[in-house]
Amino acid sequence: MIEIENLTKRYGSQTAVADVSFRCETGTVTGFLGPNGAGKSTTMRILCGLTPATSGRALIDGVPYRNLPNPGRAVGVLLDASAQHAGRTGREVLTLGALVLGLPTGRVGQVLDLVGLDKKAADKRVGNYSLGMRQRLGLAHALLGNPATLVLDEPANGLDPEGIFWMRGLLREFADRGGTVLLSSHLLHEVEAVADHLVVIGNGKIAADGSKQELLAGAGTLVRAVEADALAATLRAGGATVTATADGALLVDAEPLVVGRAAAASGAVLTELRTADGAGLEALFLQLTATATAAAPAGAINSPMEVAR
Template structure:
C-alpha cells in the first residue's frame, strides 16, 4: 500500500505538488492521471525519496522508502527509460543492481524473460536500444527485487501496440498477485482498460479520485470524467494560472 498524506512540494516559487492525499491499495492498479506538468513525476520522486516533500508524508508498505532495510525488495520503481548507463549491457546493468542490493543472481535472467527482452539483446549496450527496449529494461529493474509495491512513471512511452498489450497483461497480473501497482499516465483510454482506481491531477492539485468504473459510468468514459473534473476545478478558481505551477 502507498499512503500519500497532504504532500506539498515547491521548487522555489513554483508549486509542483499542492496538498495531495490518496491511497493506492494492494491488489489494485491505481492510475495517476493528468497532463504534462500535473505533478505526477514530482510526486513519484517523493515516494521513492529521490526528492523531499516540503510538508506532508508518504509511506510505502507502512514505512518511508528510506526506512526499509533493502528498499528494492519492497518497492520497485521505473522512471523514464532504463536508468542504465548507455555503455552498459542489459545483463551487466541488472547484475550490478542485483549485486548492490543483495539479490540472487538468478533473478537477472528471470526478469529479462518477464519483460520479454530477447536473449540476443541481453549483451547489447543500452545506447543501441530503442525507447521501447529501454522501457522494458527499466521495468525489469523495478521487478528485480520481487517487490510488493511497484511504481511506474509513464511505462507505455515508446512501446508499440504489441508492447502496450504486453504491459497491460503484466500490470494487471501483478495486481492479481496482491501487489500494489501505481502508474502515471496521460493516456486516458489505455488507463481505463487496466486501472481499478484513478487519481486525477492538474497543475499540482488533486481534482478527483475514485474507481475507474464509477467515473466512466458517470461521464461515459474516463477521459470525459477527467475533462469534466478539470473544467469544474478551473471554473471554481482552484488553479493559480498557467505560470504558477509545473
C-alpha cells in the same frame, strides 16, 4: 499499500503539489492521471525519496521510502527509462542491480525472460536500445527484487501495440497476486483497461479520487451543435463547465436534460446529445482537468521541473 497524506511541495513562491492525499490499496492498479505540469512526477519523486516534501508524508507499507531496509526488494520504480548507463549491456545493468540488492544473479535471466528481452537484446549495449527496449529493461529492473509495490511513470512510452497489451497483462497479473501498482500514463485507454482506481490531479491538487466504475459513471454530457461556440457560451453563462474535445464535441458537467433546455433556449441546433459515459476515461479526464485549471488560484503555478512533463 501506498499512502500520500497532505503532501505539499513548493519551489520558492511556486507550488508544484498542494495538500495532495490519496491511497493505493494492496491488490489494485491505481491510474494516476493529469496534464503535463499537473504534479504527477513531483508526487512520484517524493514517494520514491528523490525529492523532499515541503510538508506532508508519502508512505510505502507505512514507512517512507528511505526508511525501508532494502527499498529495491520492497518497491520497484520506473520513473525514466532513459536514465540507464548507455555503455553497459542490458544484462550488465540488471546484474549490477542484483548485486546491489543482494540477489542471486540467476534472477537476471528470469526478469529478462519476463519482459521479453532475448539473449541478443540482453547482450546489446543500452545505448543501442530503442525506446521500447529501454522500457522493457526498466520494467525488468523494477521487478528485479520481486517487490510487492510498483511505481511506474509512463512505462508504455515507446512500446508498440503488442508491447502495450503485454504490459497491461503483466500489471494486471501483478496486482491480482496481491501487489500494489501506481501507474502514471498519458495513454488513457490503456489506463482505463487495467486500472481499478483512478486519481486525477490538476494544478497540483486532486481533482478526483475513486474507483473506476464510480468515476466513469458520472462523466457528464456529450453534445454537438451546429454553432458549438454559441452553445458553449450559453452553458458557461448558466454556470456549467464546458470542455471542447479533440473531435469538436462539447463535454458538459450537467445532465442531458439541462443541456437540452439550454440549447432550446438559445436556439442551438443539436446533432448529438447523450450522457458521456461511453466517452470513457478521456471524457472524464478532459472534464476534471478543465475544472481544476479554471479553479486554480493565480499563485498556484507549477514548478519548472513539472512544466517539462
